[in-house]
Structure formats: structure tokens, C-alpha cells
Amino acid sequence: MSEVLRVKNIEKYYGNKSNLTKAIDNISFSVQEGEFVGIMGASGSGKTTLLNCISTIDKVTAGNIMIQDQDITKLKGNHLNKFRSQELGFIFQDFNLLDTLTAYENIALALTIQKKNAKEIDERVKEMARKLGIVDILSKYPYQISGGQKQRVASARAMITEPKLVLADEPTGALDSKSARQLLENFEYLNKELKATILMVTHDAFTASYADRILFIKDGKIFNEIIKGEDSRKIFFEKIIEVVTLLGGELNDVI
Amino acid sequence: MLFKLSIHNMKKSFKDYTIYFLTLVLGVAIFYIFNSLDSQTAMLEVSQTAHELIDLMMGMLSGVSVFVSIILGFLIVYANNFLIKRRKKEFGIYMTLGMGKRSISKILVCETLLIGILSLGVGLILGIFGSQFMSVLVTKLFQSDMSEFIFTFSSGACIKTMIYFGIMYLLVMIFNTFTISRYKLIDLLNASKHTEKVKLKSTWLSVILFIVSILLLSFAYYKVTQEFTKITQNELMAMIALGAFSTFLFFWSLSGFILKLVQSCKKVYLKELNMFVLRQTNAKINTTVCSMTIICLMLFLTIVILSAALSTNYTLQNGMAELTPVDFNAYKTLDLSGEDYYGNAYSEKRIEDSKISVAESFEKAKLDMSIFKDVVEVTTYAINDITMQTTLGEVFEEIKQEFPTVDYDIAEEIITVSEYNKVARLYHLQEFSVEENEYIVLCDYQNMKQIRDKALELNTTIRLKDKTYYPKYQECQDGFITMSSNHINMGIIIVPDNAPLTENDRVKNYFLANYNATTDKEKHEVENMILSDSFEQNLTALDSDIDAVSKITIYEAAIGIGAMVTFIAIYLGIIFLISSAAILALKELSESSDNKERYDILRKIGTDEKMIHKALFLQIGIFFILPLLLAMVHSIFGLQFATKILSTFDNIGDLTLPIILTAIFIILIYGGYFLATYFGSKNIIKECNY
Numbered sequence: 001m002s003e004v005l006r007v008k009n010i011e012k013y014y015g016n017k018s019n020l021t022k023a024i025d026n027i028s029f030s031v032q033e034g035e036f037v038g039i040m041g042a043s044g045s046g047k048t049t050l051l052n053c054i055s056t057i058d059k060v061t062a063g064n065i066m067i068q069d070q071d072i073t074k075l076k077g078n079h080l081n082k083f084r085s086q087e088l089g090f091i092f093q094d095f096n097l098l099d100t101l102t103a104y105e106n107i108a109l110a111l112t113i114q115k116k117n118a119k120e121i122d123e124r125v126k127e128m129a130r131k132l133g134i135v136d137i138l139s140k141y142p143y144q145i146s147g148g149q150k151q152r153v154a155s156a157r158a159m160i161t162e163p164k165l166v167l168a169d170e171p172t173g174a175l176d177s178k179s180a181r182q183l184l185e186n187f188e189y190l191n192k193e194l195k196a197t198i199l200m201v202t203h204d205a206f207t208a209s210y211a212d213r214i215l216f217i218k219d220g221k222i223f224n225e226i227i228k229g230e231d232s233r234k235i236f237f238e239k240i241i242e243v244v245t246l247l248g249g250e251l252n253d254v255i
Numbered sequence: 256m257l258f259k260l261s262i263h264n265m266k267k268s269f270k271d272y273t274i275y276f277l278t279l280v281l282g283v284a285i286f287y288i289f290n291s292l293d294s295q296t297a298m299l300e301v302s303q304t305a306h307e308l309i310d311l312m313m314g315m316l317s318g319v320s321v322f323v324s325i326i327l328g329f330l331i332v333y334a335n336n337f338l339i340k341r342r343k344k345e346f347g348i349y350m351t352l353g354m355g356k357r358s359i360s361k362i363l364v365c366e367t368l369l370i371g372i373l374s375l376g377v378g379l380i381l382g383i384f385g386s387q388f389m390s391v392l393v394t395k396l397f398q399s400d401m402s403e404f405i406f407t408f409s410s411g412a413c414i415k416t417m418i419y420f421g422i423m424y425l426l427v428m429i430f431n432t433f434t435i436s437r438y439k440l441i442d443l444l445n446a447s448k449h450t451e452k453v454k455l456k457s458t459w460l461s462v463i464l465f466i467v468s469i470l471l472l473s474f475a476y477y478k479v480t481q482e483f484t485k486i487t488q489n490e491l492m493a494m495i496a497l498g499a500f501s502t503f504l505f506f507w508s509l510s511g512f513i514l515k516l517v518q519s520c521k522k523v524y525l526k527e528l529n530m531f532v533l534r535q536t537n538a539k540i541n542t543t544v545c546s547m548t549i550i551c552l553m554l555f556l557t558i559v560i561l562s563a564a565l566s567t568n569y570t571l572q573n574g575m576a577e578l579t580p581v582d583f584n585a586y587k588t589l590d591l592s593g594e595d596y597y598g599n600a601y602s603e604k605r606i607e608d609s610k611i612s613v614a615e616s617f618e619k620a621k622l623d624m625s626i627f628k629d630v631v632e633v634t635t636y637a638i639n640d641i642t643m644q645t646t647l648g649e650v651f652e653e654i655k656q657e658f659p660t661v662d663y664d665i666a667e668e669i670i671t672v673s674e675y676n677k678v679a680r681l682y683h684l685q686e687f688s689v690e691e692n693e694y695i696v697l698c699d700y701q702n703m704k705q706i707r708d709k710a711l712e713l714n715t716t717i718r719l720k721d722k723t724y725y726p727k728y729q730e731c732q733d734g735f736i737t738m739s740s741n742h743i744n745m746g747i748i749i750v751p752d753n754a755p756l757t758e759n760d761r762v763k764n765y766f767l768a769n770y771n772a773t774t775d776k777e778k779h780e781v782e783n784m785i786l787s788d789s790f791e792q793n794l795t796a797l798d799s800d801i802d803a804v805s806k807i808t809i810y811e812a813a814i815g816i817g818a819m820v821t822f823i824a825i826y827l828g829i830i831f832l833i834s835s836a837a838i839l840a841l842k843e844l845s846e847s848s849d850n851k852e853r854y855d856i857l858r859k860i861g862t863d864e865k866m867i868h869k870a871l872f873l874q875i876g877i878f879f880i881l882p883l884l885l886a887m888v889h890s891i892f893g894l895q896f897a898t899k900i901l902s903t904f905d906n907i908g909d910l911t912l913p914i915i916l917t918a919i920f921i922i923l924i925y926g927g928y929f930l931a932t933y934f935g936s937k938n939i940i941k942e943c944n945y
Contacts, residue, residue: 057859077864078863078864078865081858081861081862081863081864082861082863084859084860084861085860085862085863086861088861090860092859096856096859097856098531098534098853098856098857100531100534100535100537100538100853101530101531101534105531105534108525108530109528109530109531109857110860111525112525112526112527112528112529112530113527113528113861113862113863113866115527117522118521118522118524118525118526119521121525122525157860
């Protein structure tokens with residue numbers, strides 16, 4: 001398996017010289033193709049900053065981020081947009097669907113901005129919808145469907161461009177537990193069947209337990225790393241809880 | 256403290272306020288310019304007639320100003336209300352911090368006051384300088400020479416502007432206080448969270464209604480242009496209402512229709528951000544239909560008023576030379592007897608005077624006849640048997656139904672061919688010849704010409720005493736005896752010299768001449784002799800009933816009317832244009848801040864900046880161009896109608912130049928607002944954090 005993402009000694013500072021905050025303090029890790037990696041941490045630990053840097057929404061202060069041999073910290077302007085639309089897929093906590101567009105159109109949008117031809121777009125949208133079980137809501141507007149369905153539409157939009165890396169930021173954050181479970185099963189399917197490489201940020205242990213490997217971040221540094229391996233999800237979940245307890249404080253009250 | 260807050264607020268919301276402020280400044284400046292016209296015209300070297308016309312024009316302009324201030328008042332209240340709504344959250348925060356509604360109102364009063372004073376100040380300065388340019392235009396329009404440039408300032412107009420706008424701002428303050436008092440804290444705080452529900456319309460309903468609106472519009476267009484002659488006042492009003500209604504329907508259903516249309520063509524629909532733009536437009540149209548309809552109708556009025564007025568002015572100036580071939584015309588009715596039109600008996604003296612010619616009366620009144628040269632005197636006849644009814648013959652009944660208001664019992668004016676040819680030679684008009692039993696109808700008044708032509712086509716004969724005459728031509732010929740600023744000869748019949756007309760049939764005596772002078776100045780001197788008090792007293796002593804027109808008076812009247820029409824049209828046109836453009840601009844700008852989130856999503860999923868700008872351009876462009884396009888289609892028919900209506904005065908000529916001028920005018924103002932909106936919106940949606 002090849003390496004999809006390689007993060008090398010990145011640092012991110014906020015503020016000025018007299019008052020410097022290190023949001024990310026020398027983090028390095030890599031993600032292999034087909035992996036489902038979770039990043040956990042309390043709020044303020046720097047996990048969202050990390051995701052923003054990888055997703056090219058934010059810029060690092062130092063270090064390199066390689067996505068399949070391309071150093072994205074060197075990209076600028078429109079190359080960034082192009083890179084984002086072609087190589088990355090995004091799933092956000094608040095869905096970020098366009099409320100004026102139907103589900104079908106929201107999914108298609110990811111391809112139209114890549115200037116794909118109409119016939120191909122149509123076919124791919126329908127196929128992806130079938131895989132994610134959202135065929136019957138394709139003609140509905142976001143406000144007509146449930147949160148879980150919205151997040152599946154968002155997943156379809158993220159996946160349809162066949163990105164090298166899918167970045168999910170608290171994907172279950174706005175969902176009830178049943179929808180969350182459904183969505184995570186979808187993620188599993190995307191990961192196992194469609195071979196999607198997923199990098200997911202969450203502070204929910206249950207959500208995290210669906211991943212293959214979890215990185216724990218505290219105060220901008222990698223604190224721990226656990227791998228699911230051959231464990232069942234239940235055992236993996238318990239392991240996660242242990243680490244979370246070790247991390248202490250804030251994270252406990254989230255669970 | 257509150258004052259400081261107001262200033263800070265204004266600085267902060269400068270982006271929102273720029274267009275509003277600029278529109279206010281423009282409004283003030285234009286208001287001042289048009290109301291200060293009298294001070295510019297006052298120093299012009301124009302004659303008495305022209306001065307009277309300028310007075311009339313000023314009267315009309317100040318009347319129009321009231322109307323204009325109502326429109327501007329609406330605009331200001333609307334725009335202001337709009338800006339207040341955008342700041343709900345801000346007020347919510349003030350209120351949670353313990354500020355009372357009264358204090359918030361005070362902040363708003365301060366702001367309105369500041370904006371008011373600033374816009375008045377800047378607007379007046381702009382107006383005062385603008386009016387200097389205006390005086391150049393005035394001089395040109397009144398064809399007067401401006402010997403030296405004088406900087407004018409009209410304190411009257413300045414005070415008037417302040418009062419009118421002061422009242423408007425006062426209204427805004429009251430309105431604001433009222434609006435604030437109705438707000439609830441929870442609504443204020445949640446204002447930004449509340450997203451506009453996307454109202455759904457059945458696309459099929461849209462398609463059907465779209466087709467209905469097109470049909471209704473076509474029907475209205477057909478009625479006012481093709482069946483113009485049959486339309487009654489009430490029907491016309493109904494058609495205007497129908498036009499406005501179908502305009503509304505058109506905008507209401509348009510986006511749904513286009514959406515359906517484009518959706519069926521996947522290639523276009525799934526291209527770049529096309530579907531995003533279409534959906535945005537479709538979602539917005541619900542809240543915009545009303546303003547779009549009003550804007551479309553205002554643009555339509557602007558186009559028609561401007562083109563028609565410019566064309567009127569143009570034709571008035573151009574037709575003059577042809578219509579006034581000599582310097583002086585005078586005529587009187589001969590052989591009066593009985594009572595006049597109002598039923599009063601004619602005086603002895605007047606009856607006596609009506610037995611002699613115009614020239615004889617002039618001599619009796621001791622006018623030096625050597626002031627005239629190229630004198631031509633002609634006499635026309637009329638007999639009771641030949642009225643309009645008889646000359647129309649068989650088509651009379653039909654025409655009477657169509658034009659019931661025309662008086663068909665008036666005897667027609669008849670002239671012998673050699674007499675008329677004397678006039679034609681003097682005027683450089685076409686001379687005619689007729690055979691023993693032929694007649695010709697002279698008529699250059701379009702509407703009447705159409706009626707008379709119908710009779711002539713049927714070879715309608717007339718009977719003059721015991722002789723029958725046949726028309727020589729199947730249509731009316733151009734020509735006239737008295738000069739006027741328009742083609743208003745309703746009809747004169749030319750008969751052979753040997754026609755059985757006697758002294759008793761005489762009806763009018765004409766005296767046509769040039770002044771015995773060469774330069775303009777000398778001609779004015781001659782004219783002043785004719786207008787002199789002593790001559791007038793002498794004529795009054797004779798109780799002479801002579802009508803006279805001169806080239807100079809016709810010219811001055813035409814120039815005055817042309818200028819008046821042009822000024823009023825430009826005034827209204829600018830106000831209509833800036834009002835509608837400002838409403839659109841403000842609406843679009845606020846939409847853009849609402850849409851910022853959507854554009855952010857587009858960016859997050861990796862949309863190209865260029866594509867986003869293109870989508871924004873398209874979105875704003877659609878909202879600016881749609882009302883204009885429909886207004887243009889309306890104008891095509893509206894102008895046809897206006898041409899026909901105004902042809903009653905025969906003032907509308909070639910429309911090409913006026914339409915080009917109008918187009919330039921609209922492109923400058925409307926286009927300016929469009930660009931300002933686009934760049935403003937681009938700024939608003941500009942990425943801020945990445």
C-alpha cells in the first residue's frame with residue numbers, strides 16, 4: 001500500500017511575537033492508502049487546526065504536508081482550489097450543503113466545478129446515490145430531509161470526485177445516535193468497499209471506534225496512537241475510553 | 256456616547272451605505288439643478304415670449320419636483336428600512352447590554368441626521384457645480400448666446416432642496432423609531448440564524464403561467480398598437496393594468512420556466528455553476544418579484560418619456576424651416592354677420608371691418624406697409640353645402656363611428672387654384688393644376704389625412720352649386736396657407752378658377768409677407784413695430800379681428816416647448832433610473848451578504864475563484880438585465896403607441912437618434928449601478944480567512 005498523506009514536522013502558530021500560541025507543535029504522521037484514521041482530542045487541542053492545514057483551508061507555519069508526493073504547503077491561489085476539488089473530499093459537521101439546491105444538484109456540483117461532461121456527471125451521481133442508499137431523496141431539498149440523510153448526501157458529494165483523501169470534521173457532531181450509527185456504517189462501506197482513505201476528526205469515542213487507527217492530540221502534540229488491528233469494535237472502544245481517561249479532564253464529560 | 260456610536264456604525268457599515276449615500280447625493284444634486292434652472296435662464300438674452308415660456312417651464316418643473324420628491328421619499332424610506340433590517344443583530348446586542356429602545360432610536364436618529372446633513376451638503380455642492388454645466392445646455396436649448404460665463408447660485412432652489420429633503424429625512428426618522436419599537440429582543444438576536452425558507456413553486460405551474468403572461472402581454476401590445484384607433488379611454492386603462500399585471504406574472508414565473516427549460520438541457524444545466532446560479536435566482540425571485548415589476552415599469556416609463564421627449568424636441572427644431580417659409584402671416588374672417596361662437600352679436604365696427612382685407616385694415620390702422628415685402632394676399636371661400644360630411648361622402652357613417660367627437664358640420668375652406676399657387680410660389684411649395692371638373696384636398700395633419708384619404712380613394716365627388724367635381728388625386732396633398740409650429744392643416748379644397756364662387760361666398764382673407772429686412776436684428780425691429788402699442792390701439796379702435804403669427808414667435812414657442820419637454824423628461828428619467836437602480840443595487844448587495852455562506856461552501860469544496868466571480872456576475876447581471884429587457888420590449892410597443900398619440904400634434908419624427916441617446920443615458924446610469932453592485936458584492940463575498 002502506498003502512502004497517501006505524509007505530515008512532516010508541521011507547526012502552526014497564532015498571534016504575534018509577544019503572545020505566541022502554538023496550535024500545532026511539531027506533529028508528524030502518515031496515512032496509508034485505504035486507511036480509516038481518526039484524530040481525537042479535546043477542544044482547543046489543535047485537531048481542527050490540523051485538519052484545516054491538511055485540507056489547505058489553513059496554512060502551516062513550518063513543516064511539509066505531502067499528499068501523494070505533492071507538497072500542498074507550496075501550492076497557491078487557484079492551484080489550491082483545483083487541488084482541493086480534485087484530490088480532496090470534505091464532510092463537515094454542519095453538512096455545508098447548499099440549501100437552494102436539491103440533493104442531486106449538491107452532489108453533482110462537486111463534478112460540475114471540475115468541468116466534467118453532463119452525461120458522466122449524471123451517471124456517477126446516480127451510482128453514488130445507489131451505493132449510499134439515497135436514491136429516493138435525490139430530488140429533495142436539504143430542508144426536506146433529515147440530518148443523517150443530509151450527511152449522507154454530503155458524503156456522496158465528498159466521494160463522487162474519487163478523492164485521494166476524504167477529510168471528515170466531526171461528521172456525527174450534529175446527528176442523533178441512530179443517524180450517527182448509520183452514517184458511520186456508510187463510512188465503513190466507503191472505506192472497505194470503495195477503498196476510500198478517510199481522515200476523521202472527532203471527540204466522540206463511539207464515532208472514533210469505527211476507525212482503524214486513532215491519533216490522540218493534546219496541546220498541539222501527538223499524545224498517543226492506538227491501532228484497532230484484529231480487535232472487535234467493542235474492545236477498541238474500551239481502549240479508546242482508557243486513553244481518553246488518561247488524557248483526563250475535559251474529554252470525559254463529552255462521552 | 257450615542258453620537259460616537261453612530262459615527263462608528265457608519266464607518267463600519269460603510270459598504271452597505273455607499274450606494275445609498277451616493278444615491279442620496281445624486282438625488283439632492285439633481286433636485287437642486289432642476290429647481291435652480293430659473294436663475295440660469297434669468298440672465299439669458301431671450302425675448303418676452305421665451306421668458307413667459309421659461310416661467311411656464313419653471314412652474315411645471317416645480318410641480319414635477321413634488322412628484323419626484325414623493326418617489327425619492329419612497330426610495331429613501333425603503334432603502335433605510337432595508338439597512339435597518341440588516342442590523343437587527345447589532346441592535347439585539349445593544350439591547351442585551353441593557354440599552355433601551357429609546358436609546359437605539361436615538362442612535363438611528365443621529366445616524367439619519369449625519370447621513371442627511373452629509374448627503375445634503377455634498378449633494379448641494381455637486382448640484383451647484385452641475386448646474387453650471389446645465390447652463391451651457393440651457394443656452395444651447397434656447398439657442399441663445401452666452402456672452403460670458405457667470406457662476407450662478409440659486410438660494411431659492413437651495414432652500415427648497417433643504418426643506419424637501421429635510422422632510423424626507425424626518426419621515427425616515429419617524430419610520431425608524433416606529434420600526435425599532437416593534438422589534439422583540441429574541442427576534443433581533445436570532446435574525447441572522449433565521450434563514451429564508453426556500454418557497455417551492457411547481458415548475459409546471461410556472462411554465463403555464465409564463466405562457467399565460469406572454470399571451471396577455473401580446474394581447475395588450477396588439478390592442479394598443481394595432482387597434483389603436485378603436486381603443487377607448489377605459490380600454491386603454493384596462494390594457495395598462497393588464498400590462499402591469501402580466502409583467503408581474505412574467506417575473507413570477509420566469510425563473511421557474513427558465514429552470515425547467517435549462518434542466519431539460521443537461522449539458523447547460525450541469526455546466527460549471529450554472530445550476531447554482533439558476534437555483535439562486537429561482538429562490539430569490541419570490542422576494543423580488545414586486546420590486547422587479549416596479550423597476551421594470553419605471554424603466555419602461557424612462558425609456559418612453561426620454562425617447563419621446565428628445566424626439567419631440569428634435570422634430571420641433573428641425574421642422575421649423577419648412578413650416579415657417581415667410582416672416583409674417585395675418586388673416587381675418589370676412590363678411591361677418593350675426594353672432595359669434597359664444598352667441599354674442601358682432602359689433603357694428605367689427606362687421607364694418609370684416610368687409611375689408613387685412614392689408615386695408617393695416618393701412619387704416621396706420622401701419623407703415625413698407626416694412627413688408629413679397630406680399631401675397633389671397634381670399635378663400637366656403638359654402639354651406641360643402642361640409643366635412645359631404646366631402647367624406649360614403650365613408651362618413653363609418654368615420655363618424657370611429658371618431659364621434661369631430662364636428663362634421665363645419666363648412667370646408669375652398670380656394671381657387673391660381674390663388675393657392677400664389678401662396679405655393681411664395682412658400683416654395685408644390686404648385687397644382689386642376690382640370691375643369693377636378694378638385695384637390697390639401698391636408699398635412701396626419702390623423703385627418705387618414706380620414707380624408709378614405710373618401711378620396713372612393714372617388715367621392717363634391718357638388719359646388721350646380722357643378723360636380725371629382726378628386727384629381729386619390730389622397731390628400733401636402734400644403735398649407737397659415738404657418739404654425741406643426742403640420743396642422745386640417746383640410747383645404749382646391750377648385751378650378753372658373754368654379755361658381757361669388758363675392759358672397761368669401762370667408763377668409765390672408766395676408767402673407769416677408770419683413771423688409773435682412774438681419775435678425777432688423778427683423779426683430781420690424782416685429783416690434785407690429786407689436787407696438789400705437790398700432791395695437793389703432794386696430795382695437797377699428798375693432799378689427801385679425802389673427803397673426805410670425806416666424807419669430809413660432810420659433811420661440813417651439814424652442815421653449817422643446818426645452819420644457821426635454822428638461823422635464825430628463826429630470827423624471829434620471830430620478831426614475833437612479834431610484835430603480837438603487838433599489839436593485841441595495842437588494843443585491845444585501846443578498847450577497849446573505850449568500851456569503853453559500854459562496855464559502857463553494858470555496859470549501861474547491862471551486863475556482865474565477866468560476867465564483869462568474870457566478871456572482873451572472874446572478875447580479877440577471878437581476879439587472881431582466882427588468883431592462885422586458886422594459887425594452889414594452890417600450891417597442893409603448894413608443895409605437897406614443898408615436899400615434901403624439902402624431903395628434905405631429906411632433907414625433909425619426910426615433911433613431913433619441914433612442915440612441917436614451918440608451919447611452921441608461922447604460923451610463925444603470926450600468927454604473929450594476930458595476931458598483933458587482934464590485935461591492937465581490938468585496939462582500941471575498942474570502943477572509945483562507
